[in-house]
Amino acid sequence: AALLEPGDVVLVEDPGYLAALQCFAFAGARVVPVPTDDGGLIPEALAELVARERPKALYLVPTFQNPTGRTLDTPRRRAVAELAERHGFWIIEDDPYGELRYDGAAEPWIAGLPAAADRTVLLGSFSKILAPGLRLGFLRAPAALRRACVIVKQSADLHTSTIDQAAAARYLRDADLDAHIGLIRAAYRERRDALLTGLPKALPAGSSWNHPAGGMFLWVGLPDGHDATTLLATAVRHDVAYVPGAPFYATTPDPRTLRMSFTTHNPEEIGEGLRRLANAFSEG
Numbered sequence: 022a023a024l025l026e027p028g029d030v031v032l033v034e035d036p037g038y039l040a041a042l043q044c045f046a047f048a049g050a051r052v053v054p055v056p057t058d059d060g061g062l063i064p065e066a067l068a069e070l071v072a073r074e075r076p077k078a079l080y081l082v083p084t085f086q087n088p089t090g091r092t093l094d095t096p097r098r099r100a101v102a103e104l105a106e107r108h109g110f111w112i113i114e115d116d117p118y119g120e121l122r123y124d125g126a127a128e129p130w131i132a133g134l135p136a137a138a139d140r141t142v143l144l145g146s147f148s149k150i151l152a153p154g155l156r157l158g159f160l161r162a163p164a165a166l167r168r169a170c171v172i173v174k175q176s177a178d179l180h181t182s183t184i185d186q187a188a189a190a191r192y193l194r195d196a197d198l199d200a201h202i203g204l205i206r207a208a209y210r211e212r213r214d215a216l217l218t219g220l221p222k223a224l225p226a227g228s229s230w231n232h233p234a235g236g237m238f239l240w241v242g243l244p245d246g247h248d249a250t251t252l253l254a255t256a257v258r259h260d261v262a263y264v265p266g267a268p269f270y271a272t273t274p275d276p277r278t279l280r281m282s283f284t285t286h287n288p289e290e291i292g293e294g295l296r297r298l299a300n301a302f303s304e305g
């Protein structure tokens with residue numbers, strides 16, 4: 022709301038986090054999807070769309086994306102930053118999952134790259150690392166934009182609960198958030214590995230999936246001819262569920278895709294879920 026005028030174009034990843042699109046719809050913006058591959062948003066496709074659509078902003082989740090678990094490498098981050106600088110659009114970098122890294126070294130925030138430093142809004146959240154029920158997040162933005170954000174926030178809900186903010190501030194002062202993140206990282210790494218180990222037996226032959234280095238999700242492609250939305254009903258009859266991929270696409274869905282989350286259940290439960298899924302898929 023602070024950035025957009027009615028009719029402005031916002032580019033988004035396809036597939037992407039569709040709940041964010043509501044915000045753009047409220048602001049009267051037109052949403053245009055950008056193609057992705059296993060490495061996330063494709064810079065060449067972005068360059069073409071930027072030239073054609075003259076967007077006001079790009080919204081993306083560059084690290085352990087929802088729904089795919091994909092992460093943009095540093096060269097792609099640079100390409101995004103340089104396109105934004107050259108064409109003068111804003112980047113909305115949504116990063117609720119970045120702290121949940123299980124392998125490898127962190128990628129730099131796009132907001133930290135010199136080309137994008139004065140045109141990126143970086144969004145963070147306590148939902149995935151502390152407690153989703155707190156409903157506390159934060160944003161980092163150039164000073165000129167922050168004032169507008171405060172006014173928009175006031176018109177939306179006056180302000181976030183002061184008591185909740187004070188509780189979180191007290192936690193950050195007295196407790197060790199980094200140690201807590203270390204604990205959940207170790208637990209989630211084990212859960213991701215349990216899912217990856219069991220998947221080959223659970224999915225139909227010819228399925229593909231990625232190996233996310235962090236976050237909460239991985240992305241599966243069933244073989245041609247399978248429809249993950251139809252198969253969900255069979256899975257639920259076997260007391261297991263996943264999220265079909267189709268609703269995450271802004272235009273043409275790939276019906277073979279689905280999202281699996283691996284953070285809620287322990288390895289034993291994940292093993293049981295995969296046995297149920299194997300039964301469901303073999304019944305098909």
Ligand SMILES: Cc1ncc(COP(=O)(O)O)c(C=O)c1O
Binds near residue numbers: 082115145146147157
């Ligand atoms: C990409 C992305 N952004 C934002 C959120 C919501 O975060 P919060 O709980 O801070 O509203 C989610 C949670 O599902 C998400 O996946």
